[in-house]
Amino acid sequence: MSTPASHSVVVGLDGSEASTAAALWGASVASKWGATLSLVHALPQDGPLYSPAAIMLESQFLSQLREDGEAIIGKAKRLLGPKFPGLEIETTISPGPAGTALLEAADWARLIVLGSTGAGAFRSVLVGSTALHVANRAPCPVTVLRGEVTMPDQRPVVVGVDGSDLSSEAVGHAFEFASFFEAPLSAVHTWQGSPTLGAGGTGMLVDWDAVKQEEEALLSEGLAGEAERYPDVAVTRVAEQGAAADVILRHSADAQLIVVGSHGRGPLLGALMGSTSQNLLHHATCPVMICRSE
Template sequence: MTGPVVVGVDGSPSALSAVDTAAREASLRGVELRVVHAFTWPAMHVPRGGSPLGPPTGGLREMVEDMVGQAVGRASVAAPGVQVSHAVVAGEPLTVLEAQSRTAQLIVVGHRGSGGFLKVLLGSTAVHLSAHGRCPVMVVRGRPDLAGPVVVGVDGSRLGQAAIAFAFAEAALRGADLMALHAWSTWADHGEHRLGEPVDLVDLIGDVDQIRAAEELVLAEALAGHQERCPDVSVRSRLVRGRTRQALIEASGSAQLMVVGARGRGGFTGMLLGSVSQAVLHHSHCPVTVVRPGL
C-alpha cells in the first residue's frame, strides 16, 4: 500500500516513543512520516492567543506548534533520511486519526496519551483506533527486543489472514525472523457448549494426539502461500497448548513486534476488536500492530 506512516502526538512521553518508532517504520518503508496533532481546544472555546498578562508566545496555538515542532525534530534525529511533514488538525483525536488512516499505510500511536488516568494501562484512543482504523494500527508499548522475532498470532480464521500477510511483510522489512504462534486447548471455546458448560474435546474424540495433529494442520494451512511470497523470511511455527492471550503475552517478552488480527474465530459476531487483541494491547511487552480484515 502507498501512503505515509502517520504518528499521532499529544506531548506525552508515550507519544514521543511512538514518534521514534514511527520514524523507523517510515525509514524501513522508504516513505514520508506525517506527524499529526488533534487540536481539541478550539472546540472547547478556549482562546488560542496568549493572555494579555503573559508573553505573546504563550497561547495555546503556540504551545501546540512548539510541541509538534519538537516531535518533528525528534523524528528527524531518529531517522535522518526520512521526509517529515506535520499537521495540526482541529478535532477529537480518534476522529482526526481515523481520517488520517484512510490515506496512510500505517498509523502509530502511544499506548497512553496525555489525557489518561495513571492507572489506565491503555488509552481509549489507542483501543478505538485499533478497532476503527482504515490501515494497520501500531500501538507502541513495552521494551522491544530488537534482536527478537516478529510474532504473529494465528487462529486459522479467514479474518486472521491479513495479520499474517502483514507480519510476513514486516519481518521482511526488518530482516527479522517470524514466529507464527497458534494456541490450542482440548476445551471447545467456539460455541460448542452442552448445558451451558464448555465441552472437553477429549470426551468427543478421545485422543489428545489427534487433536494436536488437527491444530498443527490449522497452523500449516494458515501459513500456506505466505512463505512463497516472502521466501527470505525465516519462519518458526510454534504450537502452544494453553490460552491464546497468555501465550501471546509471554511470547511478546522476547519479540520486537507483535501482530494480531482485530478479531479471530472466537468472540461475538459484530465485535470490531476481540478479547485476545484487547488483552495483548493492554499487556504486551513490545509494540503491537492490529490488522483488520481487508486492509
Template sequence: MIVVGVDGSASALDAVRWAAMEAGRRRMPLRLVSSYQLSAGVAGVLDPGVLDVLREQGRRWLAEARDVADEAGVRTSIVLAPVPAVLLLVRESLDASLLVLGSRGFGGFTGLLIGSTAVALAGRAHCPMVVVRGEVPAHGPVVVGVDGLRDSEDAVAFAFAEASAQDADVVAVHVWHESLADAVLLGHPTPPDFDGAQQRAYETLAERLAGWQEKYPDVHVTREVVRDHPSEALLRYAEGARLVVVGTRGRGGVRGLVLGSTSQHLLQHAPCPVAVVRTEPDRE
C-alpha cells in the same frame, strides 16, 4: 506514508522515533498528527482564548516531534486540527500505509488505548496500526497470532513483510483451548481428544501459512501450536520479540483478540510494540 499521533507525551515521542526508523526503512514520508478541541460541555463557558492556548501547545508538541524525526533523516509533514483525535487519525489512515501511536498519552490522545476508544480505532483505521510500548529491541523475531480462519491472513502478510524488511524471523503462534470441564458442560459423553485437537491445530496453522514461506524465502519461520489462553500465550512469545502482530477479527484459536479482553491485555502488557491489522473490507 506513515502517520504517527503526537500529544506531547514521552510515549508519543517513542512512537515518533519508531515510526521515523520505519519510514526510513520503507523510504516513505512521515506525517506527524496532533489534535486539540474543547468538549461540547465547556466550549461555551470558557474564555475563547483557551482554544488558542491549546492550538499553540499542539504546535510546540509537533515541533518537538519533528526534531526527533529529523534525527532519522526522513521527510516529514505536520497536521494540527481542532477535531476529536480518533476521527482525525481515522481520516489520516485513509492514505497511510501505517498508523503509529504511543502506549500512554495525554492531551488530544488521552485514553486512546483504553476502553472503547481503542476498539473504535482498531476497527475503523484503514491501515495497520502499531502501538509502540515497552522496549524496542534491535533483534528478535516478529511474532504473529494466527487465527483458525482466514481473518488472520492480513496479519500474517504484514508479519512476513515486516520480518523480511527487518531481516528477522517469524514465530507463528496458533492457540487452541479445550478442557475436560468444557466437555462436561457441553454434554459430551467422552472426554475431548486432546491429541487429535493438537494435530488439527498444526494442520490449521500449516494451511494459514501456505504460500507465505514461498513468497518470502528469506524469512525463517517457527511454527508454535499451544493449548493455552490466547493472551497468556502471546504475551509469553512476545518476550524478546521486536514486534507482535494480531488481526482485528480473531476467532478460533485467538477468539476476541481485538474486541475482547485478549487485545486489551496485549495492548496494556506486551513487552514490545504491538501491530493490529484490520481485515480488508472485501473479506468482512
C-alpha cells in the same frame, strides 16, 4: 499534500513521552519502507460559549493551544531530522478529538503508530482510550507501543494465527515487517479444550493427538502463502492448547512486536476488537500491531 495510502506512516503526537517514542518508532519503520511520515496533532474540542467575553477568552485559549501544538510538532521534527535525514515528514494540526483526527488521517495511511498512553492519561498498565478507539476503527493496521520501547531490530516478531481472514492479514503484515528488519517470525496457533474436560464431560473420548495434528495442519495452512512469498524469514511454529492471549504473551517475552487480527474465528465480528487483541493491548510488554479491515 495528499499521500498515497501505501506510502504513509501516521503517528499521533501529543507531547507525551509515549508519543515521542511512537514518533521515533514510526520514523524508523517509515524510513525502512521508503514511506512518508505523517505527524498528526489534535487540538482539544471546543467547549460551549456563553458570552462575548467567553468567546474572546476561548479564542485566545485556542490560539495558545495551536501554538503549543506547533511547538510539539516542531520539537518532534528537530528530533527526527538528524536521525532520519532522508525521511519525508508531513505535519497536520487538526481539530479534536484525537481519535477522529487520526482516523481521518488513516485514509492515507499504511500504518498508524500510537503511544499506549497520552499526555493526559492516567499512568497505569492499561492502554489509553484514544489508542483503543483508533485500533478499534482504523481501516489500516495500528501499532500501539507497549513496554520499554526500542527501535525495530532483529528480535522476533510474534504473530497470532487462527485461520480467519483477519488472521491472514496479520500474517501478511508480520512477514513483511520481519522481512524488512531481517527478523525471525514466531507463528502461534492455539485451541481450547482439555484431555480431561471435553464437551459434555467426554474429553477422555477425544483423540487429542489427532486434534494436535489437525491444529498444526491449520497453522501450516495459515502460513503457506506468505512463507513462500518471504523465504528469507525464518519461522518457528507454535501450536499449543490454551487461551490465545496467554500463549502469545508467553511466547513474546523476547519479541519486538506482536501482530494479531482484531477478531478471531468467533461469531461476533462487530466493530469492536475481540478479547484476545484487547487483552494483548492491555498486557503486552512490546508493541502490538492490530490488523482489521472495513
